[in-house]
Amino acid sequence: MNAEFVMLILPLIFVAAILQFMPLVTRQGIFFSATVDPEFPRSSDGRRLLRAYRWQVAVWAILAIGLAIVFLRLRPALGILAPTLLVVAGSSFSYWLKFREVHKRYGQRRPEIRQAELSVPATGARFNAWLWLPPFAALALTAVYLQLHWSQLPERFPVHWGADGQPNRWSSREPLTVFAPILIGAAMNLVMLVLAWLFSRLPRNTIMRRITVRLLEVLLYPLTLTFVIVALMPLGLVVPVWVIPAIMLICVAGLILWSYRQIAAPALADAAPDPQSDSYWKAGMFYYNPNDPAIFVAKRVGIGYTVNFANKMCWLVLAGILLLGLLPAALGILAAKK
Amino acid sequence: MSNGLTLRIDLDSASPAYRQIADGLRILLVSGKLTPGSELPSVRRMALDLGVHFNTVAEAYRTLAQEGWLDLHHGRGAKVVSRDVPAASAEQLEEFDHRLQTLIAEMLAKGAPAAKLRTTMRRAAEELES
Numbered sequence: 285m286n287a288e289f290v291m292l293i294l295p296l297i298f299v300a301a302i303l304q305f306m307p308l309v310t311r312q313g314i315f316f317s318a319t320v321d322p323e324f325p326r327s328s329d330g331r332r333l334l335r336a337y338r339w340q341v342a343v344w345a346i347l348a349i350g351l352a353i354v355f356l357r358l359r360p361a362l363g364i365l366a367p368t369l370l371v372v373a374g375s376s377f378s379y380w381l382k383f384r385e386v387h388k389r390y391g392q393r394r395p396e397i398r399q400a401e402l403s404v405p406a407t408g409a410r411f412n413a414w415l416w417l418p419p420f421a422a423l424a425l426t427a428v429y430l431q432l433h434w435s436q437l438p439e440r441f442p443v444h445w446g447a448d449g450q451p452n453r454w455s456s457r458e459p460l461t462v463f464a465p466i467l468i469g470a471a472m473n474l475v476m477l478v479l480a481w482l483f484s485r486l487p488r489n490t491i492m493r494r495i496t497v498r499l500l501e502v503l504l505y506p507l508t509l510t511f512v513i514v515a516l517m518p519l520g521l522v523v524p525v526w527v528i529p530a531i532m533l534i535c536v537a538g539l540i541l542w543s544y545r546q547i548a549a550p551a552l553a554d555a556a557p558d559p560q561s562d563s564y565w566k567a568g569m570f571y572y573n574p575n576d577p578a579i580f581v582a583k584r585v586g587i588g589y590t591v592n593f594a595n596k597m598c599w600l601v602l603a604g605i606l607l608l609g610l611l612p613a614a615l616g617i618l619a620a621k622k
Numbered sequence: 623m624s625n626g627l628t629l630r631i632d633l634d635s636a637s638p639a640y641r642q643i644a645d646g647l648r649i650l651l652v653s654g655k656l657t658p659g660s661e662l663p664s665v666r667r668m669a670l671d672l673g674v675h676f677n678t679v680a681e682a683y684r685t686l687a688q689e690g691w692l693d694l695h696h697g698r699g700a701k702v703v704s705r706d707v708p709a710a711s712a713e714q715l716e717e718f719d720h721r722l723q724t725l726i727a728e729m730l731a732k733g734a735p736a737a738k739l740r741t742t743m744r745r746a747a748e749e750l751e752s
Contacts, residue, residue, distance in 0.1 A: 396633035400671035402650075402662060403626065487670035559673045576673040577666075 292352050296367055298533065300345035302540065303375040304338045307382075309544045310585045316379065317568030317584050318387035319394055319560065329390065337382050344374030376569065383568030394560045401489055415501045419473055419508035426512045427466045433519055437462060441518035462518065469511030476500050476507075483589070490558060492582035495543050496589065506535040543587045558582050566593075627655060631672060639674050643682035651691050651702065652750045658704040662692070665699070 307315070313322040315330060316337075324330045348367035355366055430437070442451030443461065455461040480500040486493055510528050513521065558581060564573040571581050574594040579601060583590050591598035627650060631642040650656040662683070663671070669679045683700050686692045690705040710718070729739055 398631050398633060398672040398674070400629045400663065400668050401627075402629055402656070487667060488673075573673070575675060577676060578670050578673060 289353075289356065292356065292364055293349050295364065296345060296348050296352060296371060299368060300341055300371055300375075303341050303371070305540070305544075306586050307334060307337065307379070309540070309547055309587060311547060312550060313394070314584060316382040316386045317565050318383055318391045318562050320386060320390050320392055324390055333382055333386060337378055340378035341371075341375045344371045344378070347374070379569070380567040387562055391562060396560050398559070412501065416473070416477055416504070419504045420470065422508050422512055423466050423469050423473070426515050427463060430462055430466075430515060430519070437518050463515075465511045465515035469508055472507060473504055476504055486580055487578060488558060488582070490582050491546060492587075492589070495546055495587060499539055499543065499587065502539060503535065506531050540587065547587070639672075640678045640681040640685070643672070643679060644685045647682065647686055648691070649750070651686070656702050658702050660702040662700040662702070667699070
């Protein structure tokens, strides 16, 4: 079993593990996106449904690993994308089947209670500007350190490593390449800062709003650490190849666990509920409510926000996100052509 | 400022959403929890919080503005203004009497104990008058 293969299947196993756990990351009284008796998930029927879903996810994961092995030999470029898509799409299909069954056989209806804050300005999720200072300061200090040790930087140093830990791309000692990790890190921090601020201003004072803002703030620390490590590598800092993915993995797993405990906790009496009816959740995953003017709504299952597909503006938002996602890849292709 | 106050509505209720919003705000206004000078959220903000159409909130605000409770300013929100209590006309008193009787009859028909009904009504009147 070579390192490349291990690096390929580890993310798949991680994705499958998250998908197995995800149905539990929901409010009490929701199961597979359907409204049920709060005790239902612990009943024998509830446990049976969860077990069946988990088996199906495991089967999709095994199929995806098989596909990864095939792609590794035939089309290495598709080695990770196609199997990940398979496990996500397959598990989503299984999830939809479970949503349908739970909704039809065990579903309940709750009153459509809505709540608005009358305080002006509306109290946002606490956006803690001080939490953002250390990551930016760490990047700035790293830049100063690099500048002070400029003469110790080698003329040529690695900037990209393969799955086996060996460098496969090199660069020369120029300001742009030396400070690139700092600049990219600062840009990412800035994007996350703006996102956290925007989320803190979203309407509806839900637990999800507070969690999303906090997640973005905390996630910044391992990300910054990654960029600091990469920036210091030309100066001889040796870090095993698995360290950075391991840090990210531990942080993401920890944050998911923390979010789960927050979301699944009994709701506060004064908590503002999101629209309740199951009919707004198509296939249990897609929110469609023409009467709701919101573009972003808290996910019913999982962490973060989704869009209201009944709001035409959501397509603009989705196009913007897609463009933002494709931009680094396009820049990379352009840089490679040069 | 109106810190800490929230408005709840039930979309399953037979009463339309705009009336529930107006009724809920009127309770806060009459009880003095919303005092003259308090700012209410903009129509947009309130509609997004409640997950209802902008027009629904605008209609509720207009109703209260017509009653003299609110001063609406375009693009922002609504401000609570001081208002002289008008003298209810004989027709209005008759209508209130009818509505109250209808409500009490409905409550009794659904099994609400008469004693509890009396206590609830007295307490509600005292809270709103104080």
